[in-house]
Amino acid sequence: MPRLLQLLWAQLSGPGMVLKAFFPTCCASADSGLLVGRWVPEQSSAVVLAVVHFPFIPVQVKELLAQVQQASQVGVAVLGTWCHRRQEPEESLGHFLEGLGTLFSHEPWLQLCRERGSKSWNCKATRRQGPTPLAPACEDQVMLIFYDQRKVLLSRLHPPAALPERQAGDATASAGGLAAVFDTVARSEVLFQSDRFDEGPVRLTHWQSEGVEASILVELAKRAAGPVCLLLACLLSLVSAASACRVFRPWPLSFIWSKLSTCEQLRHRLDQLTLVVSAHRAEGPAQLMRKANTLVSVLLDMALGLLLLSWLHRKDRFAHLAEALVPVADRVAEELQHLLQWLMGAPAGLKMNRALDQVLGRFFLYHIHLWISYIHLMSPFIEHILWHLGLSACLGLTVALSILSDIISLLTFHIYCFYVYGARLYSLKIHGLSSLWRLFRGKKWNVLRQRVDSCSYDLDQLFIGTLLFTILIFLLPTTALYYLVFTLLRLLVVTVQGLVHLLVDLINSLPLYSLGLRLCRPYRLAAGVKFRVLEHEAGRPLRLLMQINPLPFSHVVRTYRLPSCGCHPKHSWGSLCRKLFFGELIYPWRQRGDKQD
């Protein structure tokens, strides 16, 4: 049976599109009057923005609409009539409303009607078929779509349709259908400025007609923001001028600053804060969100830093830390010594070359001895240094974590040195071996052509080459073992530092304001819309409720992610393995400053 009706409808109804009337839910209980809004011909949809009530003077209504059109570049016009009847239908009102169609001519003319207290609606859209006013009118099918005006006004569609900025008149390109509705409502804010307490010539009903929404706190904050931003901007410019002064220029200092991740983090925060307190207004909603996200992130960072500071001060933990630091460093050095003694013996049952083993082992042991003496020299000052560094935690938890990462790299500096020695020795050996292996086979590396060529060597060249090759290959296990051990240690330290950097990155780049907005006001960040079919009676027009579909949390993070320092490892696993095999040095954290080297 429904199939038959469908086929019949397809035959009888004209090929015209169904007319969609977007009606705000706040006007559903308004008194009778005129419908004011925008007609979008490409989608055959009428977006109703407000209802003008009786009594009104048509000239004043036209003036108001012209004003709104000029201020907002939206083609606002009178779309039709709205009739909210009581139980007894008023005949005179009906005729009066029909007469208004001649005053405000609009194609098509919409006539919405609702019985008071019931849910039955009536819609009619008439269109004149000929140019003369006496031509017969034809009716279109109408579909009513209710929307919450406040939510649609405040929300922002992602991804935003590529709508051109305010153009003259109504010549906007046909944006994807629903984006046009959002755009219309958002740009018609000036129409919603007057409420029913204003003594204007025209009485309107819209979402703000009960009184314009505002918040005292927000207004106060706006007033206070100006001077506060100015003050902060001056302070920040002073700080950046001080940091750029000539004292920090000479080579050793600038090299140290570029290597420390604390300086990197401080510079990043300075840039962010300068952006937030700058005097320029945010260009668009994306810029505004970025500023808000940055501000909230900085505030949370400082709050967490202060928490950390208070926790550290509570039970005199600084003294405990300082006391524990020197024994820990001693312990690490002792373990390294044990490791080297083990390597100098017969590690894991492997037989080493005694002479080379002893040389390398003694070399590294001497380094450790130097390191322990250095630590013992520093031990009386450690508590003071730690206390002063701990004060920097009030600048933010990220700064404290960066300092921790720097302290780790300073304390494991000897492991880094051993790694570099081992790697250089090993890479030297590997290069020597590969070149002598080519000699062994009678080939040579052609630097000009960048390929391997055959070459005829003299007998003594071959003899010495083969001798050296044999020596190197028998010494390979010893060097390779030292290299392996120190590389593993270095990778361990790098992993720990990497975790700390990851945490810092997370705090830096998480868009907390956007996430909070998505949690508390989900309609502000819209991924799209969803429709719900309301109670339907046969013979009545179809009624739908349009609600906002909020953006999923993962999309929110992806869209509004703040740019972080960018200290991510640039190697893939394959290139990392290749570098390890050939003994090339690995620099996992390329700081921003290194790009200029």
Add this chain to the structure above:
Amino acid sequence: MEDERSLSDICGGRLALHRRYYSPSCLEFCLSCPRISLRSITAVTCTVWLAAYGLFTLCENSMILSAAIFITLLGLLGYLHFVKIDHETLLIIDSLGIQMTSSYASGKESTTFIEMGKVKDVIINEAIYMQKVIYYLCILLKDPVEPHGISQVVPIFQSAKPRLDCLIEVYRSCQEILAHQKAASTSP
């Protein structure tokens, strides 16, 4: 007008198809998936608790038992909220668009709406799924750059996976509405 039929999915489970006809230009299809069975919940819970008890006898730590209870509860809640889909709905509105809703067992609903301007066609496609060849209904989206290209294929009823008879019925209704929509958009 409402219509209800009992069908089966590709694995043989029972599906119920509700068809609601609001108006000639608005149609809704609702497919209800088989409910979660008490037998499977009991089986999983018993397995987890037996494993936990075995660990407990080895380690003599009562934290393992409380952890097992926690894990079972959280796992069940997570499964109901994120994995188990109760019913899937397809709503077609002429000249507006196509909306797909999945309702999870915990009541959460996830909705996707595709505007009619982006829809190129609705088709039934074949696919090789493990050792079976199955049919599925999908929406083809227009490519904004190339007029005859397809930018995306959006499958419908992914969790319910109905058989061809159900798909043919949905396909016919969709095509009627799409044909009317195409006629309307091409006419001046």
